[in-house]
Amino acid sequence: MASELCKTISVARLEKHKNLFLNYRNLHHFPLELLKDEGLQYLERLYMKRNSLTTLPENLAQKLPNLVELYLHSNNIVVVPEAIGSLVKLQCLDLSDNALEIVCPEIGRLRALRHLRLANNQLQFLPPGRQLLVSWLTAAPLSVCRLLTY
Numbered sequence: 001m002a003s004e005l006c007k008t009i010s011v012a013r014l015e016k017h018k019n020l021f022l023n024y025r026n027l028h029h030f031p032l033e034l035l036k037d038e039g040l041q042y043l044e045r046l047y048m049k050r051n052s053l054t055t056l057p058e059n060l061a062q063k064l065p066n067l068v069e070l071y072l073h074s075n076n077i078v079v080v081p082e083a084i085g086s087l088v089k090l091q092c093l094d095l096s097d098n099a100l101e102i103v104c105p106e107i108g109r110l111r112a113l114r115h116l117r118l119a120n121n122q123l124q125f126l127p128p129g130r131q132l133l134v135s136w137l138t139a140a141p142l143s144v145c146r147l148l149t150y
Contacts, residue, residue, distance in 0.1 A: 039063025
């Protein structure tokens with residue numbers, strides 16, 4: 001499985017793919033191959049749904065600066081790093097069906113963000129400045145979250 005993953009990522013790097021599908025790979029950690037050297041500078045869409053990820057790397061924005069869509073549906077992500085706010089081109093972020101308890105305030109810096117999916121998490125509250133964030137989102141399903149504080 002690891003060699004197949006490395007091969008998939010290597011091909012994507014060499015051929016400058018804009019889309020990379022790493023769904024259903026039983027990944028427990030974010031693949032370091034995605035972050036090597038210059039990362040995948042051309043990558044615009046990363047699909048990593050239905051894995052077992054618990055965290056995201058701090059240097060995600062640095063290594064994948066052109067991400068427009070990031071699909072992390074159905075993992076076990078507990079925390080989203082502050083560096084997520086540096087993905088300036090990000091328009092769609094799907095974090096539904098994870099284990100998030102809080103959303104970092106830096107997510108409010110994502111000016112291009114249009115779709116934020118947070119359904120089926122363990123959210124306790126939304127970060128300060130959420131009115132500003134929600135004002136430019138076109139879809140933000142928060143259903144089945146246990147929001148205790150608004």
